[in-house]
Amino acid sequence: MRNISLLNKMTVAIAGVATVGTVAFASVDMPANAATFVGSYAVYDGPLWPDNPPVYSAQEAAALIFGGSPTDYAISIFADSITNTAWYDGWGEHNGMIFAEDYKLDLGAPGYNDPAGEGTARSAYVRDGLFDTNKYRNYVFQVQAVPEPSSLGMTGAAIAVGLLMMKRKYKSSLSA
Incomplete structure (x- = not known):
């Protein structure tokens, strides 16, 4: 049970960082x-x-x-x-x-x-x-x-979604 709690905390922290990164990169006004x-x-x-x-x-x-x-x-x-x-x-x-x-x-x-x-x-x-x-x-x-800053934010969002999917898969393997 402790492993699941740790996994939850890690996933929330990484998803939060990725979301903040996405918002920060998307709002930067840089020339194309x-x-x-x-x-x-x-x-x-x-x-x-x-x-x-x-x-x-x-x-x-x-x-x-x-x-x-x-x-x-x-x-x-x-x-x-x-x-x-x-x-x-x-x-x-x-x-x-x-x-x-x-x-x-x-x-x-x-x-x-x-x-x-x-x-x-x-x-x-x-x-x-x-x-x-x-x-x-x-x-x-x-x-x-110049690379678009929004591309970097999208990469962060993709990582967060991937981690959330891994968490779901890990939880389902524990309950089986």
Whole structure:
């Protein structure tokens, strides 16, 4: 009988710790991704527009410049925070436009200068009309996945359920 009482106390204690751990981990407000600043580029640093270069989203330009995949990067118009937006230049639209980091516009045949005409192409990396390389600069952050804290809490809950099931099995084997 003493063994059952000890088992009960251990199970309650472990289940309590697992439950508290689950609540604590689930309530922690952590970002899903961690980001590291890797550099910046000016829109005007891109290829010459008359050569009909590809049209790049800001993330595609970052992957081209820094390597990797476009989804490896978050882009910002500010150096100190991530906005997930970027500066863009457009064919015949040289006023500096801000769009989402994955935006690009390429109407007609592929390339910035084909078919040509105002509003037919917008790129985050092209040497066209945005001469101010300080103002029209996109800041690049590499994004790394971070384990979700709720996963740790779920593991604790699974352990608690397993212990409770072991307790039930142990009690039934004693009564048989």
